[in-house]
């Protein structure tokens with residue numbers, strides 16, 4: 083059987099990794115400034131994480147959600163404490179798309195409506211809004227049989243209000259910082275007005291923190307930069323440091339009932355062990371502090387590079403924008419300079435999404451390689 087060929091692949095075969103370094107099958111070392119779409123939060127094969135997972139696997143990897151699992155309770159308590167959202171409740175699942183599906187479902191159950199408002203260039207998972215096709219009115223396409231999504235431009239609150247006025251919108255879903263869409267983000271004024279408008283019209287505000295959460299933005303959640311509260315927050319990626327796990331954090335205004343949501347794999351013993359280890363390491367290594375320090379350093383250091391239009395994003399969720407398509411630059415960085423970076427829908431943007439453990443010296447390595455690559459590409 084062959085693989086269904088949906089991914090263009092670089093000819094590199096990683097076989098091991100430690101912290102921000104990936105080693106391929108020829109022994110070549112790469113600096114990982116992308117962490118596999120922002121998944122590696124505490125560094126590859128972090129020793130405490132590996133030990134906890136191995137130990138859990140030796141005892142019990144999985145059993146059904148219909149049986150007591152104290153690891154889920156421990157995870158919920160630790161996540162509440164670290165995120166500052168102790169009065170929220172946790173529903174565990176296995177991916178970002180599944181988290182968003184459950185968030186949308188919960189919204190619909192809650193207010194009995196079904197239309198969803200999302201934003202241009204947003205991405206919420208392969209099973210949801212991202213696959214929608216927009217027409218010139220920016221309305222459109224089913225997420226599933228029951229839901230349609232209306233896409234609006236970011237930061238235009240009057241357009242959102244006009245949609246909410248219609249009375250059929252169940253939820254507004256918005257990324258804390260847009261990921262693959264190109265690192266755009268709502269302004270503080272916009273987030274605050276959005277929260278108010280959602281309250282006024284009984285619309286659920288869903289913050290998709292699948293990529294921007296878990297400390298990546300410099301706060302635990304990116305929306306926390308804006309002084310707002312969310313009704314439901316979806317998380318995944320950095321939550322398990324490579325172990326597939328997702329979740330929604332649900333505000334106290336929602337009431338649980340048996341059978342309302344469900345999943346087979348979510349909340350398994352192994353996934354909880356991975357997620358607890360991630361939170362323990364974030365706390366132990368004070369990674370939040372590291373994110374902010376390296377971000378400040380990055381902003382200064384990147385000024386050495388000529389021809390940059392702007393640096394987008396926040397914390398360690400960054401995009402360096404040029405006035406040309408960066409595909410060749412990115413390829414050169416990977417193949418010749420051995421540095422992984424990411425791409426976005428905006429072809430001029432080089433995405434920097436490293437493990438939260440990245441060091442200032444890694445930024446020096448990147449900036450040097452970037453300057454050299456730009457020079458070499460000119461010739």
Ligand code: PLP
Nearest residue numbers: 177178179205206207261292293
């Ligand atoms: N939401 C955001 C903001 C994402 O960036 C992604 C994945 O890139 C998803 C949701 C979907 O997550 P998953 O691929 O785990 O289903």
